Amino acid sequence: MMLRLTKHAIYDILRNRFVLFYALFLLVITFSLFSLDSDPGKAVLSLLNIVLMVVPLVSIIFTTIYFFNSYEFIELLLSQPIDRKVIFFSEFLAVCLALSVAYGVGVGLPVLLLGGDAGAVYLVGSGLLLTWVFVALAFAASVSTRDKAKGIGVALLFWFYFGLIYDGFMLYIIYSFSDYPMEKLTLALISLNPVDLARMVILLKLDISALMGYTGAFLKDFFGTSLGIVYSLGLLLVWVLIPMVYALRRFLGKDV
Amino acid sequence: MIEVNKVCKRFGKLEVLREVSATFERGKSYAIIGPNGSGKTTLIKSILGMVLPDSGSIHVDSVSIRGHWNYRRQIGYMPQIGRYPDNMKIGQLLRMIRDLRPDATTTDEELIRSLHLEELYQKRMHTLSGGTRQKVSAAISFLFNPSILILDEPTAGLDPLSVETLKEKILKEKEKGKVFLITSHILSDLDELSTDILYIEDGVIRYTNTMVGLKKETGEDKLGRAIAGMMRKDFRLQP
Amino acid sequence: MFTGARLLILLVLAAGPAWARVITVGPSRQVSSLQAAVAAAQAGDTVQVHPGTYREGNILIRKPLYLVGVGYPVIDGEGKYEIFTVAATDVVIRGFRLINTGSASINDIAAIKGLDVQRMKILDNQFEETFFGIHLSNSRQTLIEGNTLRGTSGARAEQDVGNGIHLWKCDHITIRKNTVTSHRDGIYFEFVTRSLVEDNYSHQNLRYGLHFMFSHEDEYHNNIFQNNGSGVAIMYTRGVTMTGNVFEYNQGAAAYALLLKDISDSRIERCQFRNNTVAIYMEGSSRCILQDNGFRENGWALKIQASCDNNTLTRNNFIRNTFDVATNGSLSLNTLTSNYWDKYEGYDINRDGVGDVPFHPVSLYGMIVERMPTAVLLWRSFLVFLLDRAEKVVPAVTPENLKDEKPAMRSYDRG
Numbered sequence: 001m002m003l004r005l006t007k008h009a010i011y012d013i014l015r016n017r018f019v020l021f022y023a024l025f026l027l028v029i030t031f032s033l034f035s036l037d038s039d040p041g042k043a044v045l046s047l048l049n050i051v052l053m054v055v056p057l058v059s060i061i062f063t064t065i066y067f068f069n070s071y072e073f074i075e076l077l078l079s080q081p082i083d084r085k086v087i088f089f090s091e092f093l094a095v096c097l098a099l100s101v102a103y104g105v106g107v108g109l110p111v112l113l114l115g116g117d118a119g120a121v122y123l124v125g126s127g128l129l130l131t132w133v134f135v136a137l138a139f140a141a142s143v144s145t146r147d148k149a150k151g152i153g154v155a156l157l158f159w160f161y162f163g164l165i166y167d168g169f170m171l172y173i174i175y176s177f178s179d180y181p182m183e184k185l186t187l188a189l190i191s192l193n194p195v196d197l198a199r200m201v202i203l204l205k206l207d208i209s210a211l212m213g214y215t216g217a218f219l220k221d222f223f224g225t226s227l228g229i230v231y232s233l234g235l236l237l238v239w240v241l242i243p244m245v246y247a248l249r250r251f252l253g254k255d256v
Numbered sequence: 257m258i259e260v261n262k263v264c265k266r267f268g269k270l271e272v273l274r275e276v277s278a279t280f281e282r283g284k285s286y287a288i289i290g291p292n293g294s295g296k297t298t299l300i301k302s303i304l305g306m307v308l309p310d311s312g313s314i315h316v317d318s319v320s321i322r323g324h325w326n327y328r329r330q331i332g333y334m335p336q337i338g339r340y341p342d343n344m345k346i347g348q349l350l351r352m353i354r355d356l357r358p359d360a361t362t363t364d365e366e367l368i369r370s371l372h373l374e375e376l377y378q379k380r381m382h383t384l385s386g387g388t389r390q391k392v393s394a395a396i397s398f399l400f401n402p403s404i405l406i407l408d409e410p411t412a413g414l415d416p417l418s419v420e421t422l423k424e425k426i427l428k429e430k431e432k433g434k435v436f437l438i439t440s441h442i443l444s445d446l447d448e449l450s451t452d453i454l455y456i457e458d459g460v461i462r463y464t465n466t467m468v469g470l471k472k473e474t475g476e477d478k479l480g481r482a483i484a485g486m487m488r489k490d491f492r493l494q495p
Numbered sequence: 496m497f498t499g500a501r502l503l504i505l506l507v508l509a510a511g512p513a514w515a516r517v518i519t520v521g522p523s524r525q526v527s528s529l530q531a532a533v534a535a536a537q538a539g540d541t542v543q544v545h546p547g548t549y550r551e552g553n554i555l556i557r558k559p560l561y562l563v564g565v566g567y568p569v570i571d572g573e574g575k576y577e578i579f580t581v582a583a584t585d586v587v588i589r590g591f592r593l594i595n596t597g598s599a600s601i602n603d604i605a606a607i608k609g610l611d612v613q614r615m616k617i618l619d620n621q622f623e624e625t626f627f628g629i630h631l632s633n634s635r636q637t638l639i640e641g642n643t644l645r646g647t648s649g650a651r652a653e654q655d656v657g658n659g660i661h662l663w664k665c666d667h668i669t670i671r672k673n674t675v676t677s678h679r680d681g682i683y684f685e686f687v688t689r690s691l692v693e694d695n696y697s698h699q700n701l702r703y704g705l706h707f708m709f710s711h712e713d714e715y716h717n718n719i720f721q722n723n724g725s726g727v728a729i730m731y732t733r734g735v736t737m738t739g740n741v742f743e744y745n746q747g748a749a750a751y752a753l754l755l756k757d758i759s760d761s762r763i764e765r766c767q768f769r770n771n772t773v774a775i776y777m778e779g780s781s782r783c784i785l786q787d788n789g790f791r792e793n794g795w796a797l798k799i800q801a802s803c804d805n806n807t808l809t810r811n812n813f814i815r816n817t818f819d820v821a822t823n824g825s826l827s828l829n830t831l832t833s834n835y836w837d838k839y840e841g842y843d844i845n846r847d848g849v850g851d852v853p854f855h856p857v858s859l860y861g862m863i864v865e866r867m868p869t870a871v872l873l874w875r876s877f878l879v880f881l882l883d884r885a886e887k888v889v890p891a892v893t894p895e896n897l898k899d900e901k902p903a904m905r906s907y908d909r910g
Contacts, residue, residue, distance in 0.1 A: 042837055072339030167876045255267070
C-alpha cells in the first residue's frame with residue numbers, strides 16, 4: 001500500500017512540473033559554474049552556497065506548498081481504509097524522493113562526473129541530507145497549522161533561522177566568550193543547526209588546513225577522523241528524524 | 257451497526273460535540289439535520305476517523321474504531337465539498353482510487369454510467385463545476401459496494417436529473433439492507449430517503465425518532481412542517 | 496691472529512706515506528676491530544669496513560681518514576655512546592649504518608660529530624635511532640650528501656629527540672640529497688653562513704623541517720619540507736635565497752609552512768606551498784622578494800604582520816586558500832603586484848591579462864578570524880558570505896592600501 005500511495009503521490013508531484021524546473025535550474029547552474037571555471041575545485045566552492053542556501057529553501061517551500069495542495073488528496077485518502085501512518089510516510093517519501101532525484105540530476109551527477117574529488121562527494125552527500133532535513137521541517141511546519149500562508153511563513157522562518165539568524169547568534173556568542181576555551185560549546189552549537197553541520201562536513205574537506213589552525217588537535221581528533229564525519233552525518237539524520245517524528249505525531253492526531 | 261457513545265469534541269474553545277450518543281442500525285436510513293455549525297459534519301467525520309474525538313467511543317460492528325482503519329472498508333463517504341488533486345483527470349482519479357483498494361474484488365460502477373462520468377474522464381479536476389465534483393464524489397462513495405454509506409449534503413449543487421438518479425440509487429441500495437447516514441438541508445429529499453431522524457443543535461442531539469413517529473407526533477405529513485412543528489414544540493419546552 | 500694483524504699493520508706502515516693504504520676490517524678478517532683499525536691508520540689512509548655489527552663505543556678520529564663501509568656495516572652505539580667524533584680535516588665517512596646512539600639532555604650526542612673540521616665528507620650513510628644525526632660545530636667546507644637520517648622512534652616530546660643535521664657556527668657547508676625524519680628539527684643552523692642546502696627531503700620531524708637563525712647568505716634549493724610539526728622557521732637572518740622548495744601539509748595550531756622572523760634582503764622564488772595551515776608568516780621582515788611562488792589550499796596563504804616593510808610579492812598564484820592574506824594592522828608598507836588571485840572577480844576590458852580594478856586580498860571575515868580564531872567555524876556560512884559582500888561594496892574595516900593593483904586574470908602556468 002505504501003508503495004502504491006508513494007507512486008500516486010509522485011505522479012501528482014510530477015504533474016505539477018515544478019520539480020522538473022528545479023532539476024533543470026540546478027543543472028544549468030552546476031554546468032555554468034563548471035564551465036566558467038577551469039578549476040573544478042573552485043566550482044565546487046561556488047556550488048556550496050547553492051547547496052547550503054538554495055537547496056534548503058526550495059526543499060522547505062516546495063514541500064510546504066505541496067503539503068497544503070495535497071490536503072484534498074490526503075482528505076480523500078483518510079476516508080479510505082488506509083492507515084494514517086502509511087499516508088504520512090508515503091507523502092513524506094514521495095516528496096523526499098522527488099526532490100532528491102531532482103537534486104541528484106541537477107547537482108549530484110554533473111558534480112561527480114565533472115569534478116568528483118572527496119570534497120565534491122561530501123558536498124553532494126550533505127546537500128542530499130539537507131534536502132531531507134528541510135522536507136521534514138516543512139512537514140513539521142505544515143501539520144501544525146491549517147492555514148497555508150501561515151505554514152509557508154513558518155517554513156520560511158525555519159530556513160531564515162537555520163541559514164542566517166542562527167549563525168549571527170553563534171558569532172555573537174563566539175565574540176562574547178572569545179576569552180574562554182569554547183571548543184565543546186561551539187561543537188554543541190554546530191550540532192544544533194543542520195545547515196552548520198552540513199557546512200562542517202564540507203569545511204573538513206575543503207578547508208581542513210585553516211581548521212587545523214584553530215585548536216588543531218581538538219578538531220583534528222574530532223572531525224579529522226572518520227568518526228567526525230560519521231558523527232556529522234548521523235546527526236544530520238537525527239535532524240531528519242526529529243521533525244519527521246514530530247510531524248507524524250501531529251498528523252496522527254490531526255482532524256481534517 | 258454503528259454505536260456512538262458520549263462523544264465529545266472541541267475545536268479550540270468551541271464545543272462542537274457534547275456527549276453525543278446515537279445508534280445507527282442496518283437497513284435503516286438516518287437523516288441528520290440541524291442548523292449550520294451544529295456538529296453534523298463533525299459527527300460524520302468522527303465516525304470516519306477523520307476527526308478524532310476528545311472523549312467517548314465509537315464502535316462499528318462492536319469494534320472500537322480508535323486506532324483502526326480497516327473498518328472503513330465497509331464505509332462509502334461522500335463529502336460535503338469533494339476536493340480532489342487539481343491536476344488529476346477524472347479517469348486518473350477513479351483509476352487511482354481503485355488502485356488504492358486492492359481489497360475490493362467487485363466494484364459498483366452503476367453511478368459512473370448513470371451520471372455519465374465516462375464522457376468526462378479526460379477533464380481535469382480543477383476545471384470541474386461544483387455539481388460535477390459532487391457526481392464524482394457520489395460515484396466514488398458507492399464504488400466499492402460498502403455496507404455503510406455516509407452522505408454529507410449529497411444533493412447540494414446537483415442538477416435535478418442527477419438528484420433523481422442519486423436518489424434512485426440510494427433507495428435501491430437501502431433495499432439491500434445498507435445503513436445510510438444522510439445530512440441535508442433539503443428536507444424534501446430526506447423525506448423520501450430516510451426512515452429515521454436525528455436533530456442536532458449546538459453539538460447535542462436534541463431529538464431522535466422514526467420518520468413515522470415524528471409525523472405522528474407533530475400531526476404533520478411533510479418532513480419540513482414536521483420539523484418546524486417539532487422545533488416550535490421544542491421552543492415551548494424551553495422557558 | 497693478533498700477530499697477524501700486527502704484521503699487516505707493519506706491512507702497511509712499511510709501505511710508507513707515499514700512497515694511502517687500505518685497512519680492511521671485518522668480523523672474520525685479520526682486523527676485526529674498527530677502533531684498532533682507526534688507531535693503526537695513518538693520515539690519508541682508507542679504512543674499509545665489511546658487513547657486520549660493530550659495538551666499539553665512541554670512535555674518535557683525529558687524523559685525515561677515508562672510512563668506507565662496504566654493504567652498510569652496522570656501527571651500534573648501544574644506546575650509550577656517540578659513534579664517530581671527528582676532530583680533524585679531510586675525513587670522509589661513507590656507506591655506514593649508524594644506529595642507537597646514546598641520548599642525553601646536557602650534551603648533544605650524535606652519530607657523527609664534527610668539531611672544527613674542514614673539508615669533511617659525510618656520504619651515503621644510514622642513520623637510525625640516533626639522538627642527533629650529524630652534528631658539526633666550528634666547521635668549514637664540508638659536504639653532507641645522500642644520507643638517510645631517522646631519529647628516535649616513538650618519541651613524542653621535543654626534548655627526547657635531537658636534530659637531524661645540526662650545524663653551529665659553520666661556513667661553506669653543502670647539504671644535498673639527504674632525507675631527514677623523526678628528529679626534533681630536520682636541519683638546524685645557527686651561525687651558519689654561505690652554505691648550500693639542496694634536494695633534501697625533510698618530513699615528519701617533531702618541530703621544524705628546517706630551522707635556522709643568524710645564518711646569512713645561505714641558499715636553499717629544491718628541498719621538500721613536508722608534514723613537520725611546525726613547518727620551517729627562519730629567524731634573524733639576512734640574504735637568504737630560497738628557490739624551488741616545496742612546503743606541504745604542515746598543519747596545526749602553531750604550524751607555519753615558512754615562518755619568517757626578522758628576515759631581510761632575501762628572496763623566495765618558485766616555491767610551492769600546499770595544504771598548510773599558514774603558508775608564510777612574516778614578522779619584522781624587510782626587503783624580501785617573494786615571487787613566482789604557488790600557494791594552494793592553505794588555510795592562510797600569507798600572514799603579514801604590520802612590523803614588515805618594503806617586501807615585494809609578485810607573480811604568485813593564490814589558489815583555493817581559505818584566506819589569502821591576513822594582517823594585524825591597518826597600514827601596510829609592502830607591495831603586492833601582478834599576482835593571480837582565484838578570488839578576484841574583477842574584469843579585464845582591454846584584454847591585456849591584467850584586471851582593471853585592484854584586488855583586496857584581505858577579507859573582512861579574515862580579519863574577524865584574526866581576532867577571534869573560533870569564528871573560523873562559521874566560514875562559508877551565508878552570514879559570512881553576506882558580510883564579505885557588504886564589505887566589498889562598502890569597505891569599512893579592511894585595509895584600503897593593502898591591495899594588488901595589477902591582479903593577473905589567469906594563473907601563471909608553471910608546469
